[in-house]
Amino acid sequence: LVLQGQMTAGMIFASSLVSSRALQPLDQLIGSWRQIVDARRSWKRLETALAARPAEARKLTLPDPSGAITAQDLFFIAPNASFGTEPILKRLNFVIGAGEAVAIIGPSGAGKSTLAKLLVGALQPTGGSVRIDGADLRTWDENQLGKHIGYLAQEVELFPGSIAQNVARFDPDADDPAIVEAARRAEAHELILSQRDGYQAAIGLSSTTLSGGERQRIGLARAFYGNPRILVMDEPSTHLDGSGEAALEAVLSAAKAAGVTAIVITHRPSIAAACDRVMLLRGGVVEAFGPSGDVLRQSTAGKGLPPQRNTVVTGSFATTIRGTSHNVCFGS
Known part of the structure; x- marks a missing residue:
């Protein structure tokens, strides 16, 4: 054109x-x-x-738990383990009564942290079961049961937000008095108030404003939020000084007085002695489970019991039968 x-x-x-x-x-x-x-x-x-993997059906809301825990043939192998790998936990059988304080001791690699995660439902067992008030952990509604369990992991992770939000587990309907009460029960109220912005102080995953001990105390307050019936603490004294350890013993004593089932993994004899019973875990099996004084004396003397094969424990009595598949239970 x-x-x-x-x-x-x-x-x-x-x-x-x-x-x-x-x-x-x-x-x-x-x-x-x-x-x-x-x-x-x-x-x-x-x-x-x-x-x-279709969506799970709605689970029935059970009565609020009292805190009784039962392990039946509890067995766990790491999901990514190769063929022939030694199991982390090997057919554990025990009963922890509601309101009882139990310390779990043993060498590194004995399976203590894995057991703690299984008891709160953070891991699923390879075999056997964990029961709360007689009901398998897998049959509980997670939202219902989560409100009644307090868990302090070995490595405390705090999420981006304020201290109050972390203590309240980021519950949008959190009650301010309940947050303060949880901090008081964890002996962390004064520590939080000493922060520049108090409960509104901003923290996060990479926050360097809090020491390891302070993060651990705030994590313990988070575990106490909502007045749980079961409290599981994994090495809660790792980053604590002398005053922090004394506060932890006071926390444990208060939990016992309130009827909370307390399970604490520790290497501190003073904390284990404050519990009703002590479980000695070694190589994924229970070597001893009884009154704290007896087990601690045995552990100090280096006298180990034969590895547990099939044991049911109620109250303060336990028996182990070697070479047989029968369970024997003595009433408390």
Whole structure:
């Protein structure tokens, strides 16, 4: 048209701009075609994964637990373990009464932290079961049971937010008096008030404003939030000084007085002595489980009992039968 004189040369540039604008969506589509194909494949994989594990049916709301814990043939192997790997826990059988304080002691690698995670439902057993008030842990509604369990992990993780939000487990309906009460029960109220912004002090995963002991005390307050019936503490004295350890003993004594089932993993004899009974765990088996004084004397003297094969424990009596599959129970 330009050569024939029917259009000016400037229209060449105008038509080029208009056509590029019109074709731009097609250019973008072609340029991102690989991402579209990858997204479609990912969606197919997600659909397959969801279909393989349908949503669980609603679980019945059981009566609030009193805190009695029973382990039956509890067995655990790491999910990614290779064939022939030694199990971490080997057929544990024991009973912890409601309101009882139990210390779990033993060398590193004995399976203490794994047992703690199994007792609170953070891990699923390879075999056997953990029962709360007679009901298998897997049959409890997680939202209901979670309110009645307080757990302090060996490595305390605090999440981005305020101290109050961490103590309240980020409950949107948290009650301020309940947050303060949990901190008081954990002997952490004065520590929190000493922070620049008190309960509103901002903390996070990489926060360096809190020491290890302070983070541990705040984690303990989080475990106490909501007046749980079961309290599991994994090495709660790791970062504590003398005053912190004394506060921990006071916390344990208060929990016992309140009828809370307290399970504490520790290497401190003073903390273990403050408990009703002590469980000596070694190599994934229970070597001794009885009154704290008896087990601590045995552990100090280096006298180990034969590894437990099948043991049921109630009250303060236990028996182990070697070479037989029978369980024997003495009433408390």
